[in-house]
Amino acid sequence: MEVAPGEHLPHDRPDGDASWLAYGDVLTEQGDVRGELIRMEWRHARSRPADREALRRDVDALVAEHRHRWDAELPDGVTAVTRRYGFATKVAVDWSDDAPALIERALRERFVTALCIAPAAQDDEDYEDWEGELDEDGEPAPPPLVAAGALAGLDLSRLVELDLSYLRIGGPGAEALAASLATGRIRTLDLRYCAMDDAGLAALAASPALGGLRRLHLQRNALTARGMCSLHRFERLVELDLRYNEIGEEGVDALLAAPFIGSVERLLLYRADVSDAGAKKLALDSRIPATLRSYWRSV
Structure with missing residues (x-):
């Protein structure tokens, strides 16, 4: 344009x-x-x-x-999610073979700084409920992972917000995403239900574009205590969602040593994610804000 x-x-x-x-x-x-x-x-x-x-x-x-x-000014297949003074500022694109080209065109729009890449239409519910092929145990198999190469080719440098929730990028996809974020200024990153592992999180944490990250959503991935050390790279976090990951007591120890732990405003976890011993540490450790300690004393 x-x-x-x-x-x-x-x-x-x-x-x-x-x-x-x-x-x-x-x-x-x-x-x-x-x-x-x-x-x-x-x-x-x-x-x-x-x-x-x-x-x-x-x-x-x-x-x-x-x-x-x-709305007609946007390419077909691109939807305006939020606007400012009539200009699209956040857009959404459904993932497909054509998505990379659509995303490139969408990010040429004047004021677009936030992007949601949504799963294909048939996968818009939790991948646990995907009605595709069955696995060896006769249970519904999750949809296949997004091709990592397609993610690596995206130029996302102008974004301040990126939402990939429910898009199954896996560990390789997270590493490819880190490559596409070599430069930039992302402040909000939503990776819920992305089938991402500790190695993928480590790759993202190493990206210079995420050094100023403020909000990170990692609900229901394949993260463990080992991955919690990678979070130390995100020094400015004020909101962190780790629900439905196997964090455990060891992971809590790593979180309590993170540089953001004293200023984090929202830390979303369940007792089952951290174990009884981990929950006790969250309730008693003076390094976390008093409001969060109070919450953990009540659960």
């Missing part, structure tokens, strides 16, 4: 009102109604409480009138 004059301004200061207002003037000159939307949102945020409801109705009406046209 061609970059308009002045379009760099919101990228330079994405949360700065002056940047967006200046860009709104550019859009208005080009006849793009999103220039007016920026002005309306700005007025709404600063209006008196008595005026906000009417202004919100005007904003919503403008968005409803033009949303279909804005």
Whole structure:
């Protein structure tokens, strides 16, 4: 997509009102109604409480009138998940052979900095419930892993948020993903139900693009106590989900030694994940915030 004059301004200061207002003037000159939307949102945020409801109705009406046209700007197969001033900021793509090309096109959009790569339509439930072939025990076999090479070829350097939940990338896929994140500034990474092992987590932890990671979701993977040491690379974590992994007491020891443990705000685990002994350590160790200790004393 061609970059308009002045379009760099919101990228330079994405949360700065002056940047967006200046860009709104550019859009208005080009006849793009999103220039007016920026002005309306700005007025709404600063209006008196008595005026906000009417202004919100005007904003919503403008968005409803033009949303279909804005959605049509995205490539077929790419869905806008969230928008700012009418521009897609987070998009979703279903995984398929065509997904890498679609993702490349989607990330050319002006303000897309968050991406969800979803499993193929038939795999949109937990992979445990996948109704495919049966394994040697007669149980439903999980879907096959995503081809690691396809992940390695993606350029994800502009993203701040990446959601691969329920996409079975496995350990090799996680290592390939780390290669595609050689540069960047990811702050939120969702890898729930990805069939990832300790080696895959170690590869991701070594990626320079994840040094500023704040939120990491690893629910139900194949992680063990050994993998918990890799988490030490993520020094700025404030939210960590490790539910349904075999962490054990040894894994708790590794977590308690992590540099983020004193400032983490959410640490999602179950007693069964860490054992009774591990739960006791979480309840008593003064290195973790008092609110988290209080929770573990109550379970």
